Amino acid sequence: MLEIGVQTHNAVMDENPEAGFQMMREAGFTCADFSLNMYLKNTDLYKERLNGFFDQSIEELEQFFTPHKEAAKRAGVRIHQMHMPYPNFIPSAADSINDYLLREMAPKSMQICKFFDCKYIVVHGLKVKHFYGTEEAEWEATEKFLDRIFPMAKEMGITICVENIYTSAGKHILEGPCCDARKMAERIDRINEKYGAEVLGFCFDTGHANLVGIDFEKFILTLGKRLKVLHIHDNDGIADLHQVPFTFTRTRENNPSTDWEGFVRALRAIDYDGVLNFETAPVLRSFPEGLRPQALHMLAEIGQYFAREISGQ
């Protein structure tokens, strides 16, 4: 059976990581998606605020994360994937900020990933199409960024995974970087061949795909084995809510408006053998503290349901 994972954001706290990992384990998760992005938040980055977290040496960072690593191990939770801080390039920001993201944040994120013995790190593509004009030019910029960390990935045995993300215009969510499965499949193959290692893979984000009307089944089938990790979450098709799957309906019949059946069929068809990972941190905030373990438990149950459906058991 496939393993089930969930992101650590809102579950694991720095002051007591033990409690968070234990709660995850008790709910039924054996894997974690470590939310490294919460140590350099996007909300701060867009305001060009660097909090100094990645100014620390790698030794200091490893020391900082040692309690987390040990707590996860004691709880029986494996850090399967992590999320690099994003954005990793801000078009309007000073060069010094973008240099910092490229030269400090990104390589240190890779080192932290290695420290956790984590196999996958999810990275956002650069959102610069609005400025550069074409998706190809945008990908070139992303590839240029990734080229700086691909050698580290090869050396460390890590696969960097880009995910399908979105952009917006006037509160309307629009297709963003890495939303063309055919192009991404070609790019992944080309880059891995160039490096002679699986340095690049894909993270399929169900919520983002739902927002821009991507056909889950077709997208996953096109990616095939290039699909390495998942961000499973749900929304109403309008806003990026990161909620529990099967939550949203938009008709009187109350059928889910997200294509979970297509998702399961496609994972079964490609014989997906990764982790069913939920990116549902808001669930842990929207439910009161007294119900958070139960909310997590429900997510794990959904994960187990997916696992059974995918494996046909």
Added chain:
Amino acid sequence: MEIICNPAGVVDEKRPGQGLGDITAAGFDQVLLSTEFCCDEKKFKSMSQERRIAEAEHLIYVPDHPEQLPEAMKPFLEMLRQKKMRCDYALASHLPRDRKNFELNKTIIPIVEGAVRLAVQNGCKGIIVRPLYAGVDVEEEWEVNKPYLLRLGEVAREELQALEQKHFQILIENQCKYQEGHLVRGILSDPADVREWMTELQSAFASSVNATGAGEQSDDEVQIEYKLCMNVGSLSVYGQDIYEYTMAVADYIGAVIVHDGSNAEEVSMVPFTSVSSTGQLTQWIEIIRGLRSISYDGPLILDMEHAAKYCPPLLRPDLMKFAKRTMDYLVWQIHMADAMKKYDHIVLFGAGNMCRNYLTNYGKEYPPLFTCDNNPNRWGEDFYGLRIESPEKLRDLPENTGIFICNVYYREIQKQLEEMGITEGVEFFNDEYLQSLNMERLRGL
């Protein structure tokens, strides 16, 4: 570029004269020959109720009597002739998106075939049709639609032969898909599918013509062409990147339908009118950039069904005029360089971002002699290789020089020029929908 108005929402089945009059008065000279006039998707929603209404109002209920489609369309066609309006393109009726019953396709197919015949008989160049989607699984889309679309081509060919016409287009519209209330990517939303479908249909149609002994399609034979009708609203509702789509399907586009709308349901509004507190809801920059990049010059069809339908009738003529003005503006944006081509020389008025964007995008092909600015402190300054002069210099220009106003205070500057006695050769330039605008602005920060 032909501007065409879809009469949906404007023209009423019982009294088409007023709506067509509003369209004509607004300056449109073309409407779609739309069989939705007598058979819109509402007719398929509560069929028994619609049947009763039709009976009570002595109208033909077309889903039950597809053979009477020409009769049901008569009032519309007669009024078109009275108003002397052209209808170079037709639009076939379609089912509502949420229908899951495959059997319903049997009802729509004869209506669409009738619409194709009607289109050819009325001299249309092509007809916009939707693929079949009711109850069609993703993996069956091609298998179900291939024979259907080939049959439509055959129907058109038969009619063309009878009328001794030579050429007709089957324009297949890209679809969004109804997924339990959520609109997602549907048939032909993937550019690769567009390329495959159009190529395969064209080739299969040619083969079928050969197989029936009708001979290969050649210049002196009837030509049936399969093209894409790109509906930007269907792409926009779920947020597909329209620029990338346009570029990827450029060779296959036969018509373009534009409308504004919402991000939650299919609504047809006048372009640029759907906004939130933070901006436009439709990516007009991507649409305009795309159509400009491929030098699109085919039919541009306005669908403003819901805006017109829910506009107070007394205000509708004004709405239609605004809609026509909007379509003219879109054409102007898409073909902005046409204005530059008219002149032997060009000068600019304005020495800011817009002037810089002119230079970036058009400066090499249409180099200006100079630019001017009202600020005397800047006269003589070099601005990205262009000398800034006093507006007085505009009094002494070579023959056939266009003055392009590169400043958003268009009307004030135009008035200033008029006061100087300059009324000829004054043009507007606009950089809102240019490729490099945003990066240029960033560099300027």
